Amino acid sequence: MADSQAVTQGNAGAGNRPKTTHKERSGADILCECLVDLGVEVVFGYPGGAVLPIYDALYAHPRIKHILVRHEQAATHAAEGYARSTGKPGVVLVTSGPGATNAITGITDALMDSIPMVVITGQVATHLIGTDAFQEADTVGLTRHCTKHNYLVKSPTKLAHVIHEAFHIATSGRPGPVVIDIPKDVQVATAPYARPEPIDHPSYRPQVKADPRLIESAVEMLMAAERPILYTGGGIINSGPEASTLLRELAEMTGAPVTSTLMGLGSYPASGGQWLGMLGMHGTYEANFAMNKADLILCLGARFDDRVTGRLDAFSPNSKKIHVDIDRSSVNKNVLVDLPVIGDVGSVMADMIAMLKKRGYAKPDFSEWWARIDGWRARRSLDYVEGGEEIMPQRAIADLFTATRGKNVIITTEVGQHQMWAAQHFHFDDPNKWLTSGGLGTMGYGLPAAIGAQLGNPDALVIDIAGDASIQMNIQELGTATQYRLPVKIFILNNEYMGMVRQWQELTYESRYSESYSDSLPDFVKLAEAYGWTAIRIESHADLASGIQRMIDTPGPVLVDCRVAKLSNCFPMIPSGAAHTDMLLDPSMVSGTMDDEAKALV
Amino acid sequence: MHITEEQSERHVLSLTVANEAGILARIAGMFTARGYNIESLTVADITQDHSISRITIVTNGPPRVIDQIIAQLDRLVPVHRVVDLTEAGPYVERELALVKVAGTGDHRIEALRLAEVFRAKVVDTTIESFIFEITGTTEKIDTFVGLMRQIGLVEIGRTGVVGLIRGKDPI
Ligand SMILES: Cc1ncc(C[n+]2csc(CCOP(=O)(O)OP(=O)(O)O)c2C)c(N)n1
Ligand SMILES: [Mg+2]
Numbered sequence: 001m002a003d004s005q006a007v008t009q010g011n012a013g014a015g016n017r018p019k020t021t022h023k024e025r026s027g028a029d030i031l032c033e034c035l036v037d038l039g040v041e042v043v044f045g046y047p048g049g050a051v052l053p054i055y056d057a058l059y060a061h062p063r064i065k066h067i068l069v070r071h072e073q074a075a076t077h078a079a080e081g082y083a084r085s086t087g088k089p090g091v092v093l094v095t096s097g098p099g100a101t102n103a104i105t106g107i108t109d110a111l112m113d114s115i116p117m118v119v120i121t122g123q124v125a126t127h128l129i130g131t132d133a134f135q136e137a138d139t140v141g142l143t144r145h146c147t148k149h150n151y152l153v154k155s156p157t158k159l160a161h162v163i164h165e166a167f168h169i170a171t172s173g174r175p176g177p178v179v180i181d182i183p184k185d186v187q188v189a190t191a192p193y194a195r196p197e198p199i200d201h202p203s204y205r206p207q208v209k210a211d212p213r214l215i216e217s218a219v220e221m222l223m224a225a226e227r228p229i230l231y232t233g234g235g236i237i238n239s240g241p242e243a244s245t246l247l248r249e250l251a252e253m254t255g256a257p258v259t260s261t262l263m264g265l266g267s268y269p270a271s272g273g274q275w276l277g278m279l280g281m282h283g284t285y286e287a288n289f290a291m292n293k294a295d296l297i298l299c300l301g302a303r304f305d306d307r308v309t310g311r312l313d314a315f316s317p318n319s320k321k322i323h324v325d326i327d328r329s330s331v332n333k334n335v336l337v338d339l340p341v342i343g344d345v346g347s348v349m350a351d352m353i354a355m356l357k358k359r360g361y362a363k364p365d366f367s368e369w370w371a372r373i374d375g376w377r378a379r380r381s382l383d384y385v386e387g388g389e390e391i392m393p394q395r396a397i398a399d400l401f402t403a404t405r406g407k408n409v410i411i412t413t414e415v416g417q418h419q420m421w422a423a424q425h426f427h428f429d430d431p432n433k434w435l436t437s438g439g440l441g442t443m444g445y446g447l448p449a450a451i452g453a454q455l456g457n458p459d460a461l462v463i464d465i466a467g468d469a470s471i472q473m474n475i476q477e478l479g480t481a482t483q484y485r486l487p488v489k490i491f492i493l494n495n496e497y498m499g500m501v502r503q504w505q506e507l508t509y510e511s512r513y514s515e516s517y518s519d520s521l522p523d524f525v526k527l528a529e530a531y532g533w534t535a536i537r538i539e540s541h542a543d544l545a546s547g548i549q550r551m552i553d554t555p556g557p558v559l560v561d562c563r564v565a566k567l568s569n570c571f572p573m574i575p576s577g578a579a580h581t582d583m584l585l586d587p588s589m590v591s592g593t594m595d596d597e598a599k600a601l602v
Numbered sequence: 603m604h605i606t607e608e609q610s611e612r613h614v615l616s617l618t619v620a621n622e623a624g625i626l627a628r629i630a631g632m633f634t635a636r637g638y639n640i641e642s643l644t645v646a647d648i649t650q651d652h653s654i655s656r657i658t659i660v661t662n663g664p665p666r667v668i669d670q671i672i673a674q675l676d677r678l679v680p681v682h683r684v685v686d687l688t689e690a691g692p693y694v695e696r697e698l699a700l701v702k703v704a705g706t707g708d709h710r711i712e713a714l715r716l717a718e719v720f721r722a723k724v725v726d727t728t729i730e731s732f733i734f735e736i737t738g739t740t741e742k743i744d745t746f747v748g749l750m751r752q753i754g755l756v757e758i759g760r761t762g763v764v765g766l767i768r769g770k771d772p773i
Contacts, residue, residue: 141624152624202682332670600603
């Protein structure tokens with residue numbers, strides 16, 4: 001099989017031979033050819049025995065840049081960061097067995113947050129499958145339920161079609177991760193390659209355009225509403241930048257207040273007059289109260305996740321609900337809605353705007369509704385008490401925001417309090433600038449995601465807002481940034497705790513801090529320097545502004561170890577299983593225990 | 603704290619799917635992953651080129667869960683179509699069972715007599731035993747098996763349910 005280059009004779013009078021003049025190529029070459037045809041520029045990966053033929057095909061490849069991470073999980077998060085910040089699919093290449101299993105967290109993360117990603121995994125040769133061969137793992141079995149779809153390719157003749165189909169599935173409809181498992185012999189064996197026809201899939205046909213009758217009903221419900229709210233989510237970002245433009249237009253036309261999930265931040269500008277801030281567990285008072293008291297919720301590309309709804313039977317009890325989603329299974333999953341509209345949220349908003357215009361819709365007078373909202377806003381739910389010399393974490397984020405205003409900033413985060421504070425105190429005016437692990441809540445996401453984002457946006461100022469515990473989960477990626485001279489910044493809100501865990505222990509377990517103290521923290525400054533990074537420590541309020549400025553002004557990668565108040569908690573908060581109206585606004589409202597029903601919820 | 607459960611309904615779902623490796627695992631795994639029930643599941647390819655299979659699933663759950671099951675099935679890439687036979691109108695459902703009964707004397711005679719009433723066929727016999735082949739609804743087979751249990755049931759094999767919509771049109 002190794003002697004490739006066999007040319008099938010086309011018209012040499014060979015009778016009924018297939019008429020083809022394509023040179024035969026190895027599976028590995030076919031893969032690379034497909035990636036080029038599909039416009040892939042960057043692959044995040046890590047080599048190993050079962051992908052050596054592919055790595056050889058990638059050797060000094062003129063078109064495809066391979067980024068060598070330090071752990072396969074990081075390859076997947078880097079691909080997510082690349083995808084989320086560019087709108088293009090992220091591509092990952094890992095070996096069989098441990099390479100594939102290490103990738104699973106990021107694959108699951110991409111599934112939960114609907115990130116387009118294609119993961120190519122090596123597999124042992126086909127005749128060894130099922131024999132517990134060295135580095136064999138049942139990759140298609142393991143990833144079946146954490147991918148949108150997956151494939152085991154057993155012949156090089158099928159490879160091109162599968163790869164093109166995989167990209168089509170990953171990027172269309174509700175985006176998600178697709179795994180292609182390629183046995184080593186299939187990478188070596190040869191087959192003719194021709195660029196496949198555009199994919200016309202027999203069973204996979206996501207509905208993009210919504211039923212016009214439903215658009216009409218939605219428009220009528222909107223026109224009849226007195227207290228509407230636009231509840232937006234990550235679907236708008238996934239739909240593409242036009243969807244964010246359309247959202248702004250729809251908001252402007254209706255004058256309705258706008259809130260967003262964690263994943264949708266930036267689709268409506270935080271500087272916009274109708275912006276209420278994020279909703280949900282750590283959302284603002286005004287966003288959650290407006291949801292609770294609205295008479296119409298127009299849900300655009302969000303999914304009524306438990307972090308958003310709080311206690312279901314108390315969730316927005318008096319509203320009619322319209323749910324626009326490209327995935328029918330998101331509708332009526334948690335909350336029963338009055339009008340499901342299945343379609344791409346951008347296309348649906350365009351249709352709604354067109355219909356509103358056709359009907360001569362004039363902006364209604366929502367001044368009474370806004371007066372109530374202003375009352376809730378007056379509670380100033382994101383305010384916090386300054387800590388004197390001690391840096392309050394919220395202040396650090398606010399200063400980071402001020403200092404980077406006007407620059408092309410992309411923020412990634414890890415998971416914990418710092419993530420929520422970033423969502424609350426860093427404000428986004430544009431889509432694709434906020435990259436965070438929402439659905440899976442994966443600590444260790446932020447640094448690799450920042451690396452991916454920086455590769456896709458070489459001129460952007462990419463900052464990972466990190467926690468002292470989370471950053472250690474993929475800290476090895478400091479080396480990746482160094483190797484590729486990526487000027488990413490890490491801003492650690494170092495509270496010496498798994499702060500979010502500690503916060504829940506204070507709320508629920510009478511402050512028994514079981515295993516939530518970050519003991520034996522490394523000296524982050526020395527650690528970063530060991531990897532060739534610039535590192536800065538900020539210890540007091542007086543140094544905050546200058547430290548941040550130095551981080552921004554220093555070329556190349558910079559880590560900031562910002563020591564913040566150790567025991568601050570993230571407010572406002574709706575405890576698990578509580579209603580939106582039972583929001584805790586500050587520490588004085590915390591009782592320290594909860595009943596078993598609440599304890600049983602995450 | 604106690605965990606409460608909602609009232610369940612039985613539904614028969616009929617799917618057409620691409621006949622490809624892993625399709626059963628994909629479907630059965632989706633049920634376990636999301637905590638749905640499978641009472642029975644049958645599968646066989648139904649086109650001349652063996653490219654499409656029909657899967658019939660009997661499940662139960664509260665109405666909202668049934669809707670979710672259908673939406674979740676529909677979203678799997680190789681699934682062509684999902685129809686809830688229970689909702690789609692009058693339909694026929696059948697199951698086949700092989701029922702082995704051992705005994706002599708009165709029990710043996712009674713087993714044959716019951717088989718006749720249920721239109722079960724004898725497909726294997728020895729001096730001391732029969733294997734009956736019976737088709738019908740799940741309920742009918744349950745009743746037959748219940749009766750045989752009292753007169754020497756040894757073991758049973760059941761296919762699970764298949765179903766089609768009544769009338770001339772396809773599902
Ligand atoms: C991989 C993973 N393991 C465990 C958790 C549970 N968890 C959520 S937040 C958190 C603590 C994070 O601590 P840190 O990174 O210091 O952030 P802080 O909350 O202190 O800002 C933990 C352990 C998680 N989200 N992800
Ligand atoms: Mg911490």
